[in-house]
Structure formats: structure tokens, C-alpha cells
Amino acid sequence: MPAVLITNLPTVAEAMAVPRYLNGVAIPHVLGNPALDAIHEKQLRRRLVEQALALLCTAK
Amino acid sequence: MAGVRVVHYLNQFFGQRGGEEQAHLGPALVEGPVGPGAILAQKLGPGYSVVGTLICGDNYKSDAPEERSRELVELARHLRPDLVLAGPAFAAGRYSIACAAFGVAAAKQLRIPAVASMAESAPGADIYRRDLVLAQCGDSARQMAEALDHLAAVGRKVLEQGESALDPAVDPCLKRGLRRNVLTTVTAADRAVAMLVAKLAGQPYQTEVPLLSAERTTPAPPVQTLAATRIGLVTTGGIIPHGNPERLRSHVADRYGHVPIGAVDDLRPGEFEANHGGFFHGYVNDDPDRMVPLDVLRDMTREGRIAGVHEYLFSLAGTGTFPEVSRRLGAEMAREYQHAGVHAALVTST
Numbered sequence: 006m007p008a009v010l011i012t013n014l015p016t017v018a019e020a021m022a023v024p025r026y027l028n029g030v031a032i033p034h035v036l037g038n039p040a041l042d043a044i045h046e047k048q049l050r051r052r053l054v055e056q057a058l059a060l061l062c063t064a065k
Numbered sequence: 066m067a068g069v070r071v072v073h074y075l076n077q078f079f080g081q082r083g084g085e086e087q088a089h090l091g092p093a094l095v096e097g098p099v100g101p102g103a104i105l106a107q108k109l110g111p112g113y114s115v116v117g118t119l120i121c122g123d124n125y126k127s128d129a130p131e132e133r134s135r136e137l138v139e140l141a142r143h144l145r146p147d148l149v150l151a152g153p154a155f156a157a158g159r160y161s162i163a164c165a166a167f168g169v170a171a172a173k174q175l176r177i178p179a180v181a182s183m184a185e186s187a188p189g190a191d192i193y194r195r196d197l198v199l200a201q202c203g204d205s206a207r208q209m210a211e212a213l214d215h216l217a218a219v220g221r222k223v224l225e226q227g228e229s230a231l232d233p234a235v236d237p238c239l240k241r242g243l244r245r246n247v248l249t250t251v252t253a254a255d256r257a258v259a260m261l262v263a264k265l266a267g268q269p270y271q272t273e274v275p276l277l278s279a280e281r282t283t284p285a286p287p288v289q290t291l292a293a294t295r296i297g298l299v300t301t302g303g304i305i306p307h308g309n310p311e312r313l314r315s316h317v318a319d320r321y322g323h324v325p326i327g328a329v330d331d332l333r334p335g336e337f338e339a340n341h342g343g344f345f346h347g348y349v350n351d352d353p354d355r356m357v358p359l360d361v362l363r364d365m366t367r368e369g370r371i372a373g374v375h376e377y378l379f380s381l382a383g384t385g386t387f388p389e390v391s392r393r394l395g396a397e398m399a400r401e402y403q404h405a406g407v408h409a410a411l412v413t414s415t
Binding site for chain 2: 006007008009010011012013014022024025029032033034035036037039046047050051053054057058061062063064065
């Protein structure tokens with residue numbers, strides 16, 4: 006089954022030959038940004054998840 | 066050897082207390098050997114006697130393997146064992162971990178040799194091979210006789226000649242993965258060049274440090290219709306319900322939690338939190354959706370973009386996990402997903 010990884014350590018994903026991965030925001034908040042207000046932060050999260058789901062639908 | 070006193074550790078099943086339904090059983094100390102212990106005693110030979118058997122339920126043990134092991138060792142102390150043997154656990158998850166954890170505690174607290182028996186593929190092997198001598202056995206209880214042979218042989222050797230006399234190439238024990246310093250007259254530079262020359266000439270050579278290689282797996286085919294797909298959520302960020310009801314470890318994971326999210330629309334602070342020894346939790350604890358994007362996925366489900374999210378979040382703390390354990394856990398997750406009709410996964414990591 007296809008799986009996509011959202012990670013802050015893309016070099017590890019590369020080294021481990023993970024076929025579908027995406028770079029997140031930062032280690033303590035991979036899918037968020039506390040510097041943003043709640044609405045913009047959720048939009049950011051949504052964009053990342055959309056990208057991740059698009060990867061799930063992509064042949065590798 | 067005159068009168069070597071052996072204490073044997075068994076789970077509830079091999080200790081003849083019952084099956085999985087008795088896995089919660091607390092420890093019981095029985096005089097003499099029980100079940101396979103009787104055969105183990107025979108294989109150890111004259112001069113060795115199994116003076117007592119500690120029987121403990123796999124779940125009782127797995128709740129807190131190290132702490133419970135310490136308790137169990139104290140229960141057996143008055144028997145004055147000279148040697149502790151645990152298992153054979155074959156490939157059993159909780160049992161192999163229980164055996165190894167008990168062996169480690171016994172060696173430490175009683176200052177005596179300890180050996181646990183398990184298969185190379187047992188979860189306990191990955192976790193404990195560096196800390197404890199592990200006698201080898203097959204992955205099925207059908208191989209009990211041979212397993213007991215190996216456990217007795219390794220146990221005797223460790224007691225009579227010491228741990229350092231063991232050689233996995235010769236003795237039926239698992240490789241330790243330990244680095245040993247040895248004295249040599251050939252410098253590392255010379256050794257490395259000699260290895261390289263041999264490698265280039267297509268000749269055999271022996272590496273001094275076997276490196277972990279990531280086997281390239283064939284990528285799974287992509288999702289065809291996202292709108293019809295249920296997504297499984299996995300996190301290595303250690304997100305758990307407040308209070309850690311499953312008592313998950315915050316590092317060196319050996320299993321994954323099943324966090325119920327079926328009725329959850331949004332991971333709220335205070336209800337969920339990070340249990341992970343390797344990153345600063347503040348931001349994620351303020352909003353756990355920053356680690357597991359459940360809020361967004363619920364929106365997308367309502368919009369019909371995806372069919373839904375699996376009712377359990379598979380959660381573990383990724384720090385210090387052994388790669389072999391990760392592979393095993395991933396395979397387990399995939400099996401659970403297949404059973405549940407989940408056909409794609411989103412894994413989020415720190």
C-alpha cells in the first residue's frame with residue numbers, strides 16, 4: 006500500500022530510500038507554524054497535506 | 066560442576082497456567098522445574114538443578130518490562146541462583162521481550178550469568194542482543210527440543226567459561242552487534258587499503274564494521290481514487306491521549322499505540338500530547354494537529370476529497386528505534402490496515 010512520509014529530515018528519507026516523502030516545516034512543528042495566526046497556520050497545514058495526498062496518487 | 070542452582074523464567078502458557086486469557090497473571094514462583102524446565106534440567110546435566118521457576122503473564126510483564134523484571138528478580142533472590150535461564154520464547158513479541166528484560170535485570174541485580182532464548186526474528190532480540198547473551202532457537206514451539214539444547218549449552222558455557230568464550234559462529238547464540246577493541250600491528254589505513262584492493266580485484270574481504278543497508282523496496286502503486294480511499298494515520302512523534310493509557314515508551318519503541326480517533330474531529334491540547342524523548346513538545350502540545358493533521362483530514366473528508374481516516378492513530382516515539390524494529394512494526398501496521406480496508410497511509414515525523 007502506498008505511504009507518504011512528512012518529515013523534517015529529508016536526508017534520512019533519502020538515505021532510507023523512502024519513495025514518497027515531503028519536507029515538513031520544522032522539527033518541533035512539522036505541520037504547523039506557531040508564528041502564524043490560527044487561520045494561516047491551518048491553511049499551511051492544509052497545503053502540506055494536499056501535497057502529501059497528491060504524492061500518494063503519483064506513480065514512483 | 067557441583068550444585069549449580071538455576072532459576073528458569075517462563076510465561077503463563079509454558080508455565081502451564083493458561084493461554085492468552087491468563088496473560089495478565091502476576092508472578093508466581095514455583096519450586097523446581099515446570100513444563101519445558103524439566104527437559105531443560107535434563108539437558109543441563111548432573112551438577113545443575115533448576116531450583117525454581119518464575120512464571121509471569123506476558124501482559125503483566127509487558128506493561129513495564131524493566132520495572133516488573135526488577136520485582137521478579139527480587140522474588141527469586143532467596144533461591145540463591147547461580148544462573149538464570151529464560152524462555153525459549155521463539156518469535157513471540159511480548160514473551161521474548163519479557164525473557165530478555167528479566168535476564169538483564171537478573172544479571173545486574175544478582176550479579177550472575179543470565180541467558181534468554183529466542184529466535185533471530187524475535188522482537189526481544191533486536192532490542193536486547195547488545196545487553197544480554199541470547200541463545201538461538203527457531204521461531205516455532207515445534208522446535209522446542211532443539212531450543213532447549215541450545216539454551217542449556219549456552220547457559221553452561223557462559224557459567225563455566227564466561228561470556229567472552231561465546232562465539233556466534235560456533236555456539237548456538239545470536240550475534241551481539243557489539244564493537245570490541247582488539248590489538249593489532251597493522252594500522253587502520255593499511256587494513257582499509259588492503260580491503261579496497263581485494264574488493265577491486267574481486268577477492269573476498271572481511272569488513273570490520275558491517276553497515277546497515279537500506280534495502281530498496283519496490284514503491285507501492287499509487288492511489289487511484291482518493292475520494293474512495295481511507296487513510297491510515299501513523300506518527301513517530303509519539304502523540305498519545307493525555308496520561309499515556311497504553312504506557313508507551315518515549316524512546317526505543319518496541320510497539321505502537323492504537324490511539325482512538327474515530328470520534329475525534331480535532332486533536333485538542335490537553336486531550337492529546339507528545340510522548341517522545343527527542344524533541345521539544347511545547348508547540349505540538351499547544352496544538353497536536355501540528356504533528357498529526359487530523360483537523361485538516363476531517364475537513365477533507367467532509368468535502369469528499371478522501372473517504373475517511375482509520376479509527377486508530379498508530380503512534381510511537383521514533384527516537385532511538387532500531388531499524389529492524391521499525392521494519393517489523395511497519396509490516397504489522399500494513400497487515401492491520403489491510404484487515405481494516407485502509408489502503409494508503411500518511412506518516413508524520415518530527
